Amino acid sequence: MVNKRLPARAAPPRAAEPRQRDADRSQRDILDAARDEFALHGLGGARMDRIAERAGVNKRLIYYYFESKESLFLAVLERAYEGIRGEEQQLELTQVEPTEAIRRLIAFTWDYYLAHPEFLTLLNSENLHRARHLKQSSKIPAMHSPLVQTLADVLERGHKSGVFRAGVDPVQLYISIAGLSYFYLGNNHTLSTIFKRSLLGPKAKVERLSHMTELVLGYLVRD
């Protein structure tokens, strides 16, 4: 039941017969399993045993490819950022009208978080650890310059065409767009409990997305 939250994505091999000697496949399986385990239990609560079992590999193999639990976590984190930033870049925000670009970005963020709840949990874990792992990675910060660049371009175009208000900081806006989805989805368990209301029903989801879109565009678009 606990596992249900995470889509079964590439069911682990779990084969009883001796594992294929396929280094790449083994590493991928380990990373997939680790991502799910870390997402489900956090860094501290994750168990190397369970990761091995999920991945269908011998526990020792994890240490063969990844040095320790911590560096495995970093590897998972890097893959996670690669995932979202990679898809994000395919939105082609610079090719469409500014208003449409903002709509797309909000919807994409919302959909991605919905489809990848583990991403939220991983970030929470990493923040609990004060970005200790992230700070060892040079790859990750590099992925974010284009994002800021793109958003700045959208905002500028919007302003120049007289549609958007002036003086909007792209980083500030990005954090707001992300935060609107992040908090709703990542804290959905406590929120739905304290407000006694389902947040993930089909209707609720539609409503949230339009609320967020209206909120952001209501602010950006000047009349």
Added chain:
Amino acid sequence: MVNKRLPARAAPPRAAEPRQRDADRSQRDILDAARDEFALHGLGGARMDRIAERAGVNKRLIYYYFESKESLFLAVLERAYEGIRGEEQQLELTQVEPTEAIRRLIAFTWDYYLAHPEFLTLLNSENLHRARHLKQSSKIPAMHSPLVQTLADVLERGHKSGVFRAGVDPVQLYISIAGLSYFYLGNNHTLSTIFKRSLLGPKAKVERLSHMTELVLGYLVRD
């Protein structure tokens, strides 16, 4: 020669001589220590040993007052919600103009999260555990009806006086207001790393607060 005779550890926060027998004080100290420990390390990473040491009590005493780590966590969580909701109620949002009420709520949320970073971490932990503890508490949901009530009242007054737009869901709006601060502050470690930019300098803080206020009011206020 042996450990117990030469306690080389960092000097305990409280006196070494047997603790005064003060039940209330002990419980409070335990809760404070637990809150800090859970905030710093999450539920999984928290150590009963450290809580006892921080609280200056014998570990056994924690079990005397609180049944287990889990129920200690719940007690901490209840106190945390009591804290924020209690202060929130003193904002007297129903007594002031709708626009001012929204400003106050945004600023209060921001300031409270800033002053109580442990609140964010506790919520993250609780969500990681799918609100398992919260669901055992009847006190907490009860605290939130007035909040929704109050916000609904503000929105209605704003609409009736022709200032606010119509059809705004108070829960939806509350989640947005909270999320805007929550994500920025709770994920500050990863965000400042990936965006290579300090988020907690005096100037950055002022800017964030006005960005959030403009965002929300830019959406709510109709022209």
Added chain:
Amino acid sequence: MVNKRLPARAAPPRAAEPRQRDADRSQRDILDAARDEFALHGLGGARMDRIAERAGVNKRLIYYYFESKESLFLAVLERAYEGIRGEEQQLELTQVEPTEAIRRLIAFTWDYYLAHPEFLTLLNSENLHRARHLKQSSKIPAMHSPLVQTLADVLERGHKSGVFRAGVDPVQLYISIAGLSYFYLGNNHTLSTIFKRSLLGPKAKVERLSHMTELVLGYLVRD
């Protein structure tokens, strides 16, 4: 069979019923067991499991009293030095004639090493680790000043009374006296194998002691 080498000295309690709550006794039992285990297998080869079993305590208790394997090793080492230096001081070398004092010291060293083979092995281990643990102890070097003092006194008295040669360095001499027994006993397994000759039979022991005594006195005493 392997255990036979070390005298059973204070048979471990090994009781099945819950252990007495006697902190001192527990610590002593652990130290005794650790000494035997370290002596038998070296630091690297020693097993915390076996120490716990030998001591008749729960493995966890070892960590309760001693921080780690390494600091347990240091505690054992300190006790070992205390043992030999303590007995040595009761020889009253300053009270007897110089020649007799040297005889006594040689015989004592020989007998002590014979009775405490673990002392030799512990020192070997510590040297393998480049005295890493010893260097953390301030107690141990302090124990050795009196020894050097005493030996210096003996040598000086011997010289003044015209019996001993002049210019003998007490540290140098002590190392020689210790080394003569140490190598013979500590390397007895390889030596008896390569020389195809028992070194620990009653006759061999008598012969070794008189050889060493003649060697040292033959050098010291001038004619």
Added chain:
Amino acid sequence: MVNKRLPARAAPPRAAEPRQRDADRSQRDILDAARDEFALHGLGGARMDRIAERAGVNKRLIYYYFESKESLFLAVLERAYEGIRGEEQQLELTQVEPTEAIRRLIAFTWDYYLAHPEFLTLLNSENLHRARHLKQSSKIPAMHSPLVQTLADVLERGHKSGVFRAGVDPVQLYISIAGLSYFYLGNNHTLSTIFKRSLLGPKAKVERLSHMTELVLGYLVRD
């Protein structure tokens, strides 16, 4: 992203490209590496991984040439004894005056131990294991008969010419000569710590050698 792709370890001592197929060279490299590793960490503390890395060969190759860690240790031990006994035989002790022969033997032993500290550590390890490996070797004891023979000859010649005292057991004397250097050098870390004095400075070394020589000759030579 993963370990195996970014080998961050200290650059291996040998080339990374597949090793030349040179059976003799590989075996020699393995033995050298194993000797160093065993000397540094003892049998129990030695790591097959490190030996392979040090030797610049694949770990599997060690098992190809040497059956197991234990038999590798024996091979190392045999080479070590061959080394010292081989050089010793070139001293030509039977060709020189008895007094000079003894001087040479003492100096050689001292110098050899100084130049080959690993020899001492290997012997310590082997004695810790009660000469378990040595006992499987027939080669090693055979190397020692000539040594005893030679020393017996020196002693007899010395006695016959009226220079040496009578009744000196060559094995006994050899053990003493070896022990005087062995203990000083092999236990140098603990000794220099407890006596708070450097034992390996140039002056200290000269003094030790003359002390040992005087000690032994003071005993042997009759007046």
Added chain:
DNA sequence: TATGAATGAGAATTCATTCAT
């Protein structure tokens, strides 16, 4: 002859919790 992939059986250490006083 040579190697990368894989593993089972431990190893030290940790942790929440209970016992006895």
Added chain:
DNA sequence: TATGAATGAATTCTCATTCAT
């Protein structure tokens, strides 16, 4: 109310060794 002593069940990580090519 308060505490020092004690523990069973994990948990991460290690290690010599074997498999498949």
